[in-house]
Amino acid sequence: MVEVQSHQSTTVELFLLVALLLPLLSFFISFSISEKYSWVVPFITTLLLLTSVVSSVYVFFSVWKHEPVVVQLHWFTIGNFKFNVGILVNNLSAIMLIVVTGISFLVHLYSSGYMAADTSIRRYFAMLGFFTFSMLGIVVADNLLLIFIFWELVGFSSYMLIGHWKEKIEASAAASKAFLINRIGDAGFLIGLMIVWANQSSFNLIELTNTTEILSWQTSASLCIFCGVIGKSAQFPLLNWLPDAMEGPTPVSALIHAATMVAAGVFLLARIHFMFTPPALDVVIIVGGITAFMGALGALVQHDIKKILAYSTTSQLGLMVMAVGVGAPEAAILHLFTHAFFKAGLFLAAGSIIHSLHQAQHKTHDHFDVQDVRNLGGLRKKLPFTFIIFILCGSALAGLPFFTGFLSKDAILTAIQQWIGSEFSWKWFMLAIAFIVSFITVLYTLRMIWSVFMGEEKRTSTLPIAEPPLVMRIPLAILGFASLWFVVCSNPFDYSGWLYSGLHAGKYFHSSFMPIVSAVWVVLALVVGYILRKKSIQSSLLLHNFYLDRIYNALMVKPTLHLTSFTNYLDKKWIDGFIHSTVYTQVILAHFTNWFDRVIIDGSVDGVAGLAKGVGSVTRSFQNGKIQLYLFWAIFSIIIFLIWLII
Amino acid sequence: MFPLQHFLYLSALLFSIGLIIIITKRNAIMILLGIELMLNASNLNLVAFNQLNPSTLDGQFFSLFVIIVAVCEAAVGLSLVLRVYHEHKTSIPDELNNLKD
Numbered sequence: 201m202v203e204v205q206s207h208q209s210t211t212v213e214l215f216l217l218v219a220l221l222l223p224l225l226s227f228f229i230s231f232s233i234s235e236k237y238s239w240v241v242p243f244i245t246t247l248l249l250l251t252s253v254v255s256s257v258y259v260f261f262s263v264w265k266h267e268p269v270v271v272q273l274h275w276f277t278i279g280n281f282k283f284n285v286g287i288l289v290n291n292l293s294a295i296m297l298i299v300v301t302g303i304s305f306l307v308h309l310y311s312s313g314y315m316a317a318d319t320s321i322r323r324y325f326a327m328l329g330f331f332t333f334s335m336l337g338i339v340v341a342d343n344l345l346l347i348f349i350f351w352e353l354v355g356f357s358s359y360m361l362i363g364h365w366k367e368k369i370e371a372s373a374a375a376s377k378a379f380l381i382n383r384i385g386d387a388g389f390l391i392g393l394m395i396v397w398a399n400q401s402s403f404n405l406i407e408l409t410n411t412t413e414i415l416s417w418q419t420s421a422s423l424c425i426f427c428g429v430i431g432k433s434a435q436f437p438l439l440n441w442l443p444d445a446m447e448g449p450t451p452v453s454a455l456i457h458a459a460t461m462v463a464a465g466v467f468l469l470a471r472i473h474f475m476f477t478p479p480a481l482d483v484v485i486i487v488g489g490i491t492a493f494m495g496a497l498g499a500l501v502q503h504d505i506k507k508i509l510a511y512s513t514t515s516q517l518g519l520m521v522m523a524v525g526v527g528a529p530e531a532a533i534l535h536l537f538t539h540a541f542f543k544a545g546l547f548l549a550a551g552s553i554i555h556s557l558h559q560a561q562h563k564t565h566d567h568f569d570v571q572d573v574r575n576l577g578g579l580r581k582k583l584p585f586t587f588i589i590f591i592l593c594g595s596a597l598a599g600l601p602f603f604t605g606f607l608s609k610d611a612i613l614t615a616i617q618q619w620i621g622s623e624f625s626w627k628w629f630m631l632a633i634a635f636i637v638s639f640i641t642v643l644y645t646l647r648m649i650w651s652v653f654m655g656e657e658k659r660t661s662t663l664p665i666a667e668p669p670l671v672m673r674i675p676l677a678i679l680g681f682a683s684l685w686f687v688v689c690s691n692p693f694d695y696s697g698w699l700y701s702g703l704h705a706g707k708y709f710h711s712s713f714m715p716i717v718s719a720v721w722v723v724l725a726l727v728v729g730y731i732l733r734k735k736s737i738q739s740s741l742l743l744h745n746f747y748l749d750r751i752y753n754a755l756m757v758k759p760t761l762h763l764t765s766f767t768n769y770l771d772k773k774w775i776d777g778f779i780h781s782t783v784y785t786q787v788i789l790a791h792f793t794n795w796f797d798r799v800i801i802d803g804s805v806d807g808v809a810g811l812a813k814g815v816g817s818v819t820r821s822f823q824n825g826k827i828q829l830y831l832f833w834a835i836f837s838i839i840i841f842l843i844w845l846i847i
Numbered sequence: 848m849f850p851l852q853h854f855l856y857l858s859a860l861l862f863s864i865g866l867i868i869i870i871t872k873r874n875a876i877m878i879l880l881g882i883e884l885m886l887n888a889s890n891l892n893l894v895a896f897n898q899l900n901p902s903t904l905d906g907q908f909f910s911l912f913v914i915i916v917a918v919c920e921a922a923v924g925l926s927l928v929l930r931v932y933h934e935h936k937t938s939i940p941d942e943l944n945n946l947k948d
Binding site for chain 1: 866869870871878940941944946947
């Protein structure tokens with residue numbers, strides 16, 4: 201039941217399928233190539249991803265600002281109800297297609313240098329391909345159930361990739377943690393799906409969009425689905441898995457835990473934004489605000505370069521969720537787009553620092569933690585290229601003018617400023633949080649770049665450090681380039697470029713006031729950050745992310761363990777005891793019935809048999825084979841008979 | 848002329864002796880002898896009862912017939928005993944218990 205509109209759309213569908221299925225093919229190929237030829241895996245998978253990118257670009261240009269592509273296939277029938285699944289590619293999906301395949305391709309290219317020495321390179325590239333496929337599935341699916349399925353697959357591949365170095369105990373623990381915490385959110389997602397089904401009997405996004413009036417169940421349904429977003433996008437209170445997930449390989453962190461998977465939550469929010477009622481949106485913005493604030497504070501005090509970036513990602517995702525909460529999903533997607541590129545760039549640049557230092561350490565046998573910024577410093581001379589990339593992407597993260605981050609942050613701030621209204625209410629705190637977060641963002645970005653690249657070299661002064669190979673520098677260059685403002689629009693102070701206008705259908709509001717405030721604010725933050733560059737904040741509370749792990753340990757894990765030991769005791773003592781007593785009763789009863797059986801029933805049968813035997817042996821004794829005795833008895837009986845006859 | 852009762856007494860005595868020989872003797876030949884005695888007792892009865900009807904000699908002829916049959920029977924019986932003795936090296940019926948379970 202494929203609805204084909206025209207020849208044009210079938211070509212688009214073909215290219216869409218190619219873009220979608222090539223990563224899956226890459227997954228199968230990576231696993232089927234033998235260990236001996238594992239060196240070809242990076243080439244093949246990168247080529248497949250490049251083809252996928254080209255197809256996505258074609259799909260993007262066919263769909264962007266045109267009619268969405270809708271393909272529906274019949275999946276199954278229950279009774280009279282037909283369940284269809286399909287593809288819905290509108291502007292939102294098209295832009296996500298570009299982001300996912302693009303970043304995935306760059307990460308594949310980068311990984312072929314970064315992971316070259318890894319022994320399980322086939323598994324690595326296979327899971328990268330599988331992840332890309334699942335992520336594309338979320339992006340193009342037209343159906344909440346299908347989105348949920350791919351959502352789970354994404355979680356699974358994230359688990360596999362975080363735990364790629366499975367011999368590291370921290371890595372496998374982090375993988376389990378990420379998976380389990382995502383499960384908590386996904387349980388909410390599933391309940392939300394049930395609520396939707398119970399009320400609408402449909403998962404189709406187009407059909408759901410057509411119900412325009414706000415219904416009461418939508419609040420609970422959208423909040424339940426938001427639980428899934430909280431888990432996947434590392435929002436408060438389920439944000440503590442993301443920093444731990446940095447145990448995975450750095451390109452994985454760039455692809456999954458910065459650019460795409462964690463952004464899937466924001467994408468889903470934008471995709472089903474029509475379902476959110478005003479109260480649900482209030483919850484969304486508050487959760488986003490708390491997350492943004494906590495993530496920013498966390499990033500300020502971390503020492504591990506990847507953890508700084510992880511907390512920063514959490515904080516930026518919080519900002520995006522806030523933007524959705526204030527009813528501006530297009531601003532969120534704009535920020536998602538820009539963030540995907542500059543944060544992937546930062547992660548890959550951090551990865552190239554780690555890679556270069558590891559290579560150097562390998563030669564000199566001088567081992568220290570290369571991810572700890574306290575050991576680093578003054579690397580601008582030895583790694584000038586990485587330094588430039590860090591400056592470009594970091595400026596975008598900090599939201600400096602002439603960089604993409606400035607524009608998207610501007611869009612979010614404008615949306616929040618419009619939303620708060622003129623009267624003073626709690627909503628003003630949200631604007632304040634957004635401003636404070638953007639301030640802190642500048643501080644921690646400056647601190648990170650300063651401590652890694654400026655000042656004097658610390659532990660690294662004796663190391664022969666060299667820039668990473670070309671395959672790793674090309675993706676960095678592309679991502680650094682993508683951090684400049686003209687990627688999203690021509691005017692560096694007006695965010696409504698080609699991207700924003702494609703996502704936002706109606707008239708948009710743009711204040712010329714906000715960019716000026718924002719720019720001044722950022723410059724102020726830069727000055728403050730420069731003054732405070734040598735100061736480091738010693739806060740155990742922030743270093744451990746408000747002790748969220750310990751709180752969960754005390755509130756959830758410990759009581760659960762106590763409950764299990766208590767139920768174990770109950771089980772042992774009472775349930776087992778009850779079973780044992782019934783068992784003993786049964787055994788005694790069995791003994792009694794055994795006795796009854798043996799003595800009474802068998803006895804009566806044996807008695808009858810014995811009687812028969814006795815009678816038989818008596819009668820048998822007459823017939824003992826002695827002829828004369830027979831004669832005697834015959835004559836004896838005749839005599840008796842005669843006596844009886846005479847008498 | 849002797850009264851009939853005397854013959855009958857003698858005949859009953861002979862019959863009883865024959866019967867006791869059959870029951871008590873172990874050897875098959877002695878059993879055959881007992882059978883002969885009993886046959887003779889019945890012959891005596893046949894001859895004695897003939898005096899109730901003296902015009903015919905039915906009883907005498909009938910007893911002659913019995914004697915002939917007895918001869919045949921004795922011949923068959925003895926030959927069987929001889930054959931059994933040849934097979935089993937015994938002529939005592941109690942010891943011929945091969946068919947007993």
